[in-house]
Structure formats: C-alpha cells, structure tokens
Amino acid sequence: MPNTRPKYSVIADQLMRDIRDNRLTVGSLLPTENDLMRAFGVSRHTVRAAVQDLKSRGIVATRQGQGSKVISATGQAAFAERIQSIDQLIAFGQETRRELLSRETVEADEETARRFGCEPGRRLAKVRMLRRSLDGDRKIALVTLWMNTLLDEIVTELAHAQRSAAEIIRERFGLDTNVVEQAISADRLDEDTAAILDAEPGSPALIVTRAYFESRDDEPFLLARSIYTADALRVVSTFVAPGRA
Amino acid sequence: MPNTRPKYSVIADQLMRDIRDNRLTVGSLLPTENDLMRAFGVSRHTVRAAVQDLKSRGIVATRQGQGSKVISATGQAAFAERIQSIDQLIAFGQETRRELLSRETVEADEETARRFGCEPGRRLAKVRMLRRSLDGDRKIALVTLWMNTLLDEIVTELAHAQRSAAEIIRERFGLDTNVVEQAISADRLDEDTAAILDAEPGSPALIVTRAYFESRDDEPFLLARSIYTADALRVVSTFVAPGRA
DNA sequence: TTCGAAAATTTATACGGACAACCGAATGAA
DNA sequence: TTCATTCGGTTGTCCGTATAAATTTTCGAA
Structure with a gap:
C-alpha cells in the first residue's frame, strides 16, 4: 500500500x-x-x-x-516566527518546503511600482510559490515575489534548495540584505488564494509583506508578500530594553 | 540518588x-x-x-x-530592532482615545494563568477598553488588560490620560518595563467583539497580545490583548543588520 | 559523456520491555 | 481529627530491534 x-x-x-x-x-x-x-x-x-x-x-x-x-480545542498556531535579527528573519524560509506555482514577467502596476520605487510599466519578474510544512503536507502560505528580471534565474534554485531568496541572491549576485521592511495586516482570503491553501474563501488571513534592501537609500531588490491562513502563523517578537535582560 | x-x-x-x-x-x-x-x-x-x-x-x-x-543559532542577539519606546511598538495611523468599557476582578482561567505564569484561580484585575479615533467616532480596537489587583488603581488614570499603561505603572509603582513579548495573529471577529466594534461578525481581525515584564525571568505584570478590525491597523517594522544601515 | 537504475546513507515509524518519578487516594497511627 | 506513609495508577526516561521512506551517491549501460 x-x-x-x-x-x-x-x-x-x-x-x-x-x-x-x-x-x-x-x-x-x-x-x-x-x-x-x-x-x-x-x-x-x-x-x-x-x-x-x-x-x-x-x-x-x-x-x-x-x-x-x-487545554484547548483549537490549539495555538503551528508556526511561531521569532524575529530578533535579520538573520533569523531570513532563516525562517528554511523551515518550510517550497513549491513553484507560477513564474512570469509582468509590468509593474501602480502600487507595486510605488513600493518598488520605480516607474509603472517597468518589467518585473513575478513568482508565486506555495510554502508547505516540512513534516506533513500542511499548506502554510502563498508567497508572491517580485524582483528585477535580472534576478529571475534564482527561481529554479529557490524551488529546489532550502535556502532563502536573500541567501541565494547574495551568493549569486553579491547583493547583501541589510535592511528589511516588514508590514503585517489581516484580510479575508479571496477565492483563488483560498483554493490554493485549501481554506474557506472569506476566512481570515495574515498578510506579511517584506521589502529587502541592500542599503536604506536604495530601491528594494526584492518584494515578497506571504498570505498565511490565520491558524498557520503567529508572529512573535520579543523586545528588550537596551542594557537590561 | x-x-x-x-x-x-x-x-x-x-x-x-x-x-x-x-x-x-x-x-x-x-x-x-x-x-x-x-x-x-x-x-x-x-x-x-x-x-x-x-x-x-x-x-x-x-x-x-x-x-x-x-537553521538558527540561539544566543546571538545583536539586536536589530529600532524602537524608541514601548509605545512605538505599534505604529498607529492616528492617535486614539480610550473609553472604559468594564472593570472587574476575575479568577484566572487556564490559559490566562499559563500566560501569566501563575496558578489558575488567582484573582486578577480585568479591564476592557475601547480605542477610538480622536476625530470622529471610528472604533479602532477592543483592548483587554489583565493585571495584578494591586495595579488596578491605574485604570481611572488610564481612561482619561493619553499615556500608556506601562508608563503609568512605572510612575506609580516604580515598575520598569524592560521586556515585552508581542504576538500577532489573525482571527474572525466573534459576535460580541464585532458588536462592540460596529463590524460584521466573522470579518477578519488582527489580534495583538503583549506581555510586559520587568525582567525576562519574572512573571509579566501586565497582559494586554488588542483586537483590531482588519482595516484599522497595519503593523510596520524595519529590521536593520547590525553595523550597517 | 550522459542518464537511469541500484546501492548506500539517513531520518521516520513502530514494535517490544524495564524502571523511575510523580500524583492522588487510601490507610493507619497519633 | 490530623498527619505521615503506603500504594496503585500515570506519565517520563531509556534501552533494544526492525522495517519503511526519502535523499544522495555510485555505477553500469548506452
């Protein structure tokens, strides 16, 4: 069997x-x-x-x-993302398995262009991936990446290797990630995303978008948007006052 | 032996x-x-x-x-979070006004006790507040606080002044907030909360829970849970690699 | 050389047994 | 009654063994 x-x-x-x-x-x-x-x-x-x-x-x-x-009927979220440093932020990608969904070249729309700091209509590589848990087949998140078309060749490696996009980009292109801007919001799952994640349309989702910069003054070289079903992620961070522990 | x-x-x-x-x-x-x-x-x-x-x-x-x-080394630290004060933990779109909803003494249930690090049944002060926008009457969030009954007297001040609970507690009790654990998750609004926030039951919400510690080894002296309607909050943070900018 | 099949390596699952540590209730002595 | 002890039940630790599944490496055939 x-x-x-x-x-x-x-x-x-x-x-x-x-x-x-x-x-x-x-x-x-x-x-x-x-x-x-x-x-x-x-x-x-x-x-x-x-x-x-x-x-x-x-x-x-x-x-x-x-x-x-x-002690609980629902349990807590399976994944706790503990962000204490850039390295840990990046390392998170290693705990999941990636599956390539689609890969295309698109023209930047209004909003993407604004976030990228470029003019609308600029050609960008757009990649969609599914993140699954390593152990079972639990679907964790739908990830969409936008990047310069020159960086597009990392995609095949990204889908197979366990390393994060930032890591691969550093190795292949010498681009160091020094600044990451992260925004977290909640929303309903739309039809398409819900279908991909095996979830109910309209159910709550956590949306994490990140922009990766080499330096604070530059444009980001990578934009990532991850859509998690509500039960798949809790973002946990610990803030410590300097000097004390 | x-x-x-x-x-x-x-x-x-x-x-x-x-x-x-x-x-x-x-x-x-x-x-x-x-x-x-x-x-x-x-x-x-x-x-x-x-x-x-x-x-x-x-x-x-x-x-x-x-x-x-x-995939991760534990003790590295090298703190990369730029937070001026606890109040900046969450970047609000606008200032908010607090309105006291209820104030009672409760016995810690299983989960609260676990998060508080005390035994179930311990008496705690529980306070519920509504956060509204300053200008109009937009309802932003439902905030629930749990704290030692000794700290209960801050509530009146909290409802009127614009300062945070942590700030008032430091002034009145000499308790310094040195560690804050924050968790962000998404969920549906239940009937009661939705009614309070004038939102649709089942619509997505962002839940931010914070535990305030004087030192990492102590029990928290304050637990706060804020439930935001999805359109009321985006949590934005910037991570910077140590040494660079 | 190139590519697919087989082998080796490594973790995952599952069985078995034994004793230790801990909790709560029953017991018995003061 | 009250308190300490005992005892049965339950989870925790630890050993041994075997087979399955996934990945990487090796190797032979084309």
Missing part, C-alpha cells in the same frame, strides 16, 4: 476530532496511554507520539502522575 | 552549546543520529529525543534521507 498515513498521525487526528466535536471536552483528561494503546491496538510508543503531536500543537498538556489534559 | 538531568536534555544542551560556540555552524548538518549515538554512548531513541528538543526550539530542521540541519 503506497501512501498510508503514519499511525500516530491518524490517532492524533482522531483525538483532535474527538476534542473538536466535544466527545472529549476542554478541561477533561485524555484517556490514559494504556487505554489508548488498547483502544487503537498500537504500542505505547505510538500513543506517545500522537500525544506529543497534540502537545506540540498546544491542544493538550501532560503531567507526570496525573494524566494528559485537554 | 540525586536527581540527574535526563540524558536527552544534557545532549540537547551540549549541541546547543556547540552551535552557539560555532563548533556547529548554522547551515551545516548535525552529526547523524548514528554518530551521536556513538559519541554520547546512548541509544538512538535518546538521540532522537534530543534532536526533537532542538527541533521544537526552532534550532534545527530534520529531513528524511538528508540529515538534520542547523
């Missing part, structure tokens, strides 16, 4: 369904590992892998000697 | 030290599980528990058939 889901994942899904449908209520205890072993006919190891999955999603909390407690 | 740390935890720590001290560089591969087994003299299971730990911290990413890649 070719593509069977792992058992622990099937069990985790079943438990999540039970929680969502209130067969297991928030605040109550999960069946014990022994019960789950018998119920699903698997080893304790597999049961623990399933519970570990729920734990990492923030759905249950375990306590030695007591049991596993359901 | 003194309490020894679990082996997997010791191994994870050792690997994190190796990464921080550049014996293992970001972008390179971790030693294979077999190598680590031999190096530490433990079973593969234990090695995997250690790697799992690093994975959950976002330090390494594993890929079947390829290996475990170091």
Whole structure:
C-alpha cells in the first residue's frame, strides 16, 4: 500500500476530532496511554507520539502522575516566527518546503511600482510559490515575489534548495540584505488564494509583506508578500530594553 | 540518588552549546543520529529525543534521507530592532482615545494563568477598553488588560490620560518595563467583539497580545490583548543588520 | 559523456520491555 | 481529627530491534 498515513498521525487526528466535536471536552483528561494503546491496538510508543503531536500543537498538556489534559480545542498556531535579527528573519524560509506555482514577467502596476520605487510599466519578474510544512503536507502560505528580471534565474534554485531568496541572491549576485521592511495586516482570503491553501474563501488571513534592501537609500531588490491562513502563523517578537535582560 | 538531568536534555544542551560556540555552524548538518549515538554512548531513541528538543526550539530542521540541519543559532542577539519606546511598538495611523468599557476582578482561567505564569484561580484585575479615533467616532480596537489587583488603581488614570499603561505603572509603582513579548495573529471577529466594534461578525481581525515584564525571568505584570478590525491597523517594522544601515 | 537504475546513507515509524518519578487516594497511627 | 506513609495508577526516561521512506551517491549501460 503506497501512501498510508503514519499511525500516530491518524490517532492524533482522531483525538483532535474527538476534542473538536466535544466527545472529549476542554478541561477533561485524555484517556490514559494504556487505554489508548488498547483502544487503537498500537504500542505505547505510538500513543506517545500522537500525544506529543497534540502537545506540540498546544491542544493538550501532560503531567507526570496525573494524566494528559485537554487545554484547548483549537490549539495555538503551528508556526511561531521569532524575529530578533535579520538573520533569523531570513532563516525562517528554511523551515518550510517550497513549491513553484507560477513564474512570469509582468509590468509593474501602480502600487507595486510605488513600493518598488520605480516607474509603472517597468518589467518585473513575478513568482508565486506555495510554502508547505516540512513534516506533513500542511499548506502554510502563498508567497508572491517580485524582483528585477535580472534576478529571475534564482527561481529554479529557490524551488529546489532550502535556502532563502536573500541567501541565494547574495551568493549569486553579491547583493547583501541589510535592511528589511516588514508590514503585517489581516484580510479575508479571496477565492483563488483560498483554493490554493485549501481554506474557506472569506476566512481570515495574515498578510506579511517584506521589502529587502541592500542599503536604506536604495530601491528594494526584492518584494515578497506571504498570505498565511490565520491558524498557520503567529508572529512573535520579543523586545528588550537596551542594557537590561 | 540525586536527581540527574535526563540524558536527552544534557545532549540537547551540549549541541546547543556547540552551535552557539560555532563548533556547529548554522547551515551545516548535525552529526547523524548514528554518530551521536556513538559519541554520547546512548541509544538512538535518546538521540532522537534530543534532536526533537532542538527541533521544537526552532534550532534545527530534520529531513528524511538528508540529515538534520542547523537553521538558527540561539544566543546571538545583536539586536536589530529600532524602537524608541514601548509605545512605538505599534505604529498607529492616528492617535486614539480610550473609553472604559468594564472593570472587574476575575479568577484566572487556564490559559490566562499559563500566560501569566501563575496558578489558575488567582484573582486578577480585568479591564476592557475601547480605542477610538480622536476625530470622529471610528472604533479602532477592543483592548483587554489583565493585571495584578494591586495595579488596578491605574485604570481611572488610564481612561482619561493619553499615556500608556506601562508608563503609568512605572510612575506609580516604580515598575520598569524592560521586556515585552508581542504576538500577532489573525482571527474572525466573534459576535460580541464585532458588536462592540460596529463590524460584521466573522470579518477578519488582527489580534495583538503583549506581555510586559520587568525582567525576562519574572512573571509579566501586565497582559494586554488588542483586537483590531482588519482595516484599522497595519503593523510596520524595519529590521536593520547590525553595523550597517 | 550522459542518464537511469541500484546501492548506500539517513531520518521516520513502530514494535517490544524495564524502571523511575510523580500524583492522588487510601490507610493507619497519633 | 490530623498527619505521615503506603500504594496503585500515570506519565517520563531509556534501552533494544526492525522495517519503511526519502535523499544522495555510485555505477553500469548506452
């Protein structure tokens, strides 16, 4: 049999369904590992892998000697983006797998031109990619990149390698990313994007746009817009006053 | 028989030290599980528990058939965020006015207790406020604050003055805000919140939660959650590589 | 040389067993 | 009653083994 889901994942899904449908209520205890072993006919190891999955999603909390407690029906976001430096901002791309959706040359429209700092009608390379989680097949985000057509050749490498666009551009073109401007907003998913992300049209989405600069005075050499389904991303940052920790 | 740390935890720590001290560089591969087994003299299971730990911290990413890649060094710091004051954390389009909605003493539920780092049932002051635009009557956000009941007396001042809660708390209680953790996510507006904000239930919202700490090791002294309608806020930040501009 | 198939390498899944640490309830002594 | 102890149940750690799946490397045929 070719593509069977792992058992622990099937069990985790079943438990999540039970929680969502209130067969297991928030605040109550999960069946014990022994019960789950018998119920699903698997080893304790597999049961623990399933519970570990729920734990990492923030759905249950375990306590030695007591049991596993359901603490949330929905869980927290699977991805927490911790931005403390440019390097970490860039490294985030490595945790996901990219899939090339489309690749074309377009003329900059009014808004894109303004953000790029060029005149409308300038030819730009436009690339759309899908970001998936490394482990499962969860679809994380729809990413659209705009860049100078000269940089367009990085796309093939981008789709296959695990490195970020900024990293590849530095290596191939000697362009260093020193400044990144990031804007975060919320919106509804439109029909097309929802279809791509397997989500419901109109459901909430987090939109992160970034402009990459070599220096603050230059035009950006890369624009990126990522559309995340609401449950796929929480942007987490820690701000520390200088001197204190 | 003194309490020894679990082996997997010791191994994870050792690997994190190796990464921080550049014996293992970001972008390179971790030693294979077999190598680590031999190096530490433990079973593969234990090695995997250690790697799992690093994975959950976002330090390494594993890929079947390829290996475990170091994607982020932890302790680097080198702070790249330009924030003048806590109030600048969020760039508002315009100034806002606060209006007190409710003020009560509640018992911390499971989730609030976890975020606060206290035990459930602890009594907390809970305050809800509405932020409106200065000019017209546009409703911007619903803000909920949780704090120690001792701090409760700032509320009246908060509703009238234009200053932030953190500022008032420093003045009145000598508590300095040195660390702020901020998380941004998207969600639908529920019935109640939508009614308060004059928005459509189910429409997208941007949720900003912040925890204010005096020091990184303490419990936060203030939790704030702000729910913005999608069109009311864009969070803009600029990241600059250290040393450059 | 080039390309596809096979082999080697590496992580992922899954089974089994054993003991330790911890919690809560039951027990028994003062 | 009250408090310390014991005991059963539950999760945590750790070992061993085996097979599957994904990726990279090697190698032979054209």
